[in-house]
Amino acid sequence: MTQPPLPRDATLADIGEFGLISRFNFPQSDAVFLGPGDDAAVVRTRSHVVVSVDMAVEGRHFRRDWASAHDIGREVAAAALADIAAMGGVAHSMVVALGAPPTLSAQWALDLAAGIGEEAGLAGASVVGGDVTQASQVVISVTVMGGCELAPVTRAGARVGDVVALRGRQGWAAAGLAVLSRGFRSPRAAVAAYARAEPPYEAGLQAAHAGATAMIDISDGLVSDLGHIAEASGVCIDIDSALLSVDDILESVGAALGIAPLTFVLGGGDDHPLAACFAHSDVPEGWVVIGRCVAGAGVLVDGAQYDGAAGFTHF
Amino acid sequence: MTQPPLPRDATLADIGEFGLISRFNFPQSDAVFLGPGDDAAVVRTRSHVVVSVDMAVEGRHFRRDWASAHDIGREVAAAALADIAAMGGVAHSMVVALGAPPTLSAQWALDLAAGIGEEAGLAGASVVGGDVTQASQVVISVTVMGGCELAPVTRAGARVGDVVALRGRQGWAAAGLAVLSRGFRSPRAAVAAYARAEPPYEAGLQAAHAGATAMIDISDGLVSDLGHIAEASGVCIDIDSALLSVDDILESVGAALGIAPLTFVLGGGDDHPLAACFAHSDVPEGWVVIGRCVAGAGVLVDGAQYDGAAGFTHF
Numbered sequence: 204m205t206q207p208p209l210p211r212d213a214t215l216a217d218i219g220e221f222g223l224i225s226r227f228n229f230p231q232s233d234a235v236f237l238g239p240g241d242d243a244a245v246v247r248t249r250s251h252v253v254v255s256v257d258m259a260v261e262g263r264h265f266r267r268d269w270a271s272a273h274d275i276g277r278e279v280a281a282a283a284l285a286d287i288a289a290m291g292g293v294a295h296s297m298v299v300a301l302g303a304p305p306t307l308s309a310q311w312a313l314d315l316a317a318g319i320g321e322e323a324g325l326a327g328a329s330v331v332g333g334d335v336t337q338a339s340q341v342v343i344s345v346t347v348m349g350g351c352e353l354a355p356v357t358r359a360g361a362r363v364g365d366v367v368a369l370r371g372r373q374g375w376a377a378a379g380l381a382v383l384s385r386g387f388r389s390p391r392a393a394v395a396a397y398a399r400a401e402p403p404y405e406a407g408l409q410a411a412h413a414g415a416t417a418m419i420d421i422s423d424g425l426v427s428d429l430g431h432i433a434e435a436s437g438v439c440i441d442i443d444s445a446l447l448s449v450d451d452i453l454e455s456v457g458a459a460l461g462i463a464p465l466t467f468v469l470g471g472g473d474d475h476p477l478a479a480c481f482a483h484s485d486v487p488e489g490w491v492v493i494g495r496c497v498a499g500a501g502v503l504v505d506g507a508q509y510d511g512a513a514g515f516t517h518f
Numbered sequence: 519m520t521q522p523p524l525p526r527d528a529t530l531a532d533i534g535e536f537g538l539i540s541r542f543n544f545p546q547s548d549a550v551f552l553g554p555g556d557d558a559a560v561v562r563t564r565s566h567v568v569v570s571v572d573m574a575v576e577g578r579h580f581r582r583d584w585a586s587a588h589d590i591g592r593e594v595a596a597a598a599l600a601d602i603a604a605m606g607g608v609a610h611s612m613v614v615a616l617g618a619p620p621t622l623s624a625q626w627a628l629d630l631a632a633g634i635g636e637e638a639g640l641a642g643a644s645v646v647g648g649d650v651t652q653a654s655q656v657v658i659s660v661t662v663m664g665g666c667e668l669a670p671v672t673r674a675g676a677r678v679g680d681v682v683a684l685r686g687r688q689g690w691a692a693a694g695l696a697v698l699s700r701g702f703r704s705p706r707a708a709v710a711a712y713a714r715a716e717p718p719y720e721a722g723l724q725a726a727h728a729g730a731t732a733m734i735d736i737s738d739g740l741v742s743d744l745g746h747i748a749e750a751s752g753v754c755i756d757i758d759s760a761l762l763s764v765d766d767i768l769e770s771v772g773a774a775l776g777i778a779p780l781t782f783v784l785g786g787g788d789d790h791p792l793a794a795c796f797a798h799s800d801v802p803e804g805w806v807v808i809g810r811c812v813a814g815a816g817v818l819v820d821g822a823q824y825d826g827a828a829g830f831t832h833f
Contacts, residue, residue, distance in 0.1 A: 242570060243602055244569050245568050246569065247566055251563065254611070254613055258617050258657070260654075302657055334659075336574075337578050338578065344573060344661075347558075355556075358557070435556075
């Protein structure tokens with residue numbers, strides 16, 4: 204449908220729910236049998252559907268003064284898409300619900316949608332439907348569906364003797380958050396990392412093919428999320444901090460703010476790298492071994508209890 | 519996992535995200551390959567997935583002083599489940615995201631979850647995953663997935679000459695809302711209807727088997743939602759008000775509040791009956807013919823423009 208140009212200052216109240224929805228423009232892949240616009244969408248699948256939902260709330264997961272609508276869209280989509288990769292799955296479709304105040308800029312909502320659609324496309328998924336409604340703060344719920352070529356890789360299959368490996372950036376978003384929280388806007392690479400995750404989507408299926416015994420995406424913090432694998436698998440995970448990559452950007456933010464840069468790596472969330480356990484000989488290309496599974500429970504760092512902040516707490 | 523009993527006044531902040539999640543108890547059907555607790559859930563399907571998302575916001579879609587948590591859960595689940603039925607589909611799984619203030623009673627959240635699970639069960643679906651996060655008001659996002667035994671019934675297939683038929687209660691929720699909005703708590707049947715929809719889930723597949731040419735669930739209002747079929751199909755829908763069932767409860771609420779009871783039927787939402795178009799000879803049992811498709815555009819009532827409130831506006 205061709206739409207009249209959007210007045211620059213138009214709010215959601217000005218253009219209405221259907222005025223907004225009709226301006227969304229999500230590319231549809233061949234897997235989509237019926238896209239947005241009906242009571243429900245229809246997606247072609249083979250034998251299984253992998254599904255996950257994430258909700259992001261203004262002031263809690265993002266701030267409109269810290270990131271653009273487009274980056275917020277990419278980030279909230281990435282968080283949900285990474286969950287599908289963490290099962291060894293490949294995302295094919297997504298539905299999005301947006302709650303927002305009527306005074307919200309309509310262009311902001313369109314930019315958000317564009318960011319969501321762009322990130323979905325990076326993972327090979329189409330936005331096939333959604334819901335828009337009024338709320339007192341901006342709330343975005345993203346549900347992603349995907350397929351599993353192999354058996355899904357859960358959190359529960361790690362065995363004593365497996366190595367633990369990581370693929371993707373870790374700690375950058377936490378460094379960016381630390382910078383922003385102190386009122387700074389640089390280094391820009393850290394701020395940009397906070398605004399936008401870059402999950403290694405293809406690495407999930409890669410790990411499944413390589414025989415990963417357990418996998419998770421690091422969304423709340425490395426120590427706390429590896430704790431989920433440890434608990435589900437009945438093992439203890441011992442992280443060797445010497446194996447963790449502490450990138451230059453983390454060193455420089457840490458030095459500027461007086462924070463040990465390893466803190467960002469161990470406790471930081473929002474980067475959505477994948478962590479997986481493998482038999483030692485199975486670690487695929489691009490993955491970095493960071494520790495091992497031993498008998499016991501919980502997560503250790505260099506053989507000892509970690510006493511820093513392990514990760515994000517939701518309440 | 520066995521949980522310690524929940525202290526009566528426990529809030530979400532007291533028990534935390536994982537304390538809450540571990541107390542959810544959603545039955546899992548045979549279609550569920552992997553249920554809650556991992557990065558994503560895995561559901562067995564055949565060839566297509568029908569998917570829809572609905573977001574409900576406190577103060578906008580429900581009020582905690584007007585309905586119990588259990589009823590609110592049933593209602594928000596029903597709204598999403600009805601969308602799957604409206605495609606001629608059968609729901610098999612659901613993921614739910616909850617945003618809530620930390621001061622929310624943990625028991626309230628558990629009762630909400632129980633209501634969601636109960637309604638999902640009525641439609642044959644399992645709650646397979648979700649997300650819980652902090653928000654300034656209670657926000658619930660429900661994504662339902664289902665299968666299509668036949669080709670999905672869209673809004674776009676109605677033809678001039680088709681009849682329009684309705685199945686399920688219509689107008690009761692609007693009557694209940696009118697009662698509550700004036701500060702009354704009775705008649706209780708109307709208040710209960712506002713609190714809890716009863717969509718005719720099985721009627722969606724029934725209509726598809728009978729050859730329905732178009733179908734929708736009435737969530738915002740009869741006139742406004744039939745307008746979506748009229749627009750998508752390129753027909754005009756003429757409602758014959760003499761064919762509309764104006765139940766006794768609507769008469770009595772209308773008389774008490776000085777509202778024409780037909781207003782509840784034509785403009786009311788939230789009951790989620792199904793409306794579908796059929797060739798005249800195809801109308802299946804339990805469906806009530808309420809009008810017909812004629813050449814033109816939009817929705818008429820008794821051949822004339824309807825000048826009452828057609829339905830709910832989101833912004």
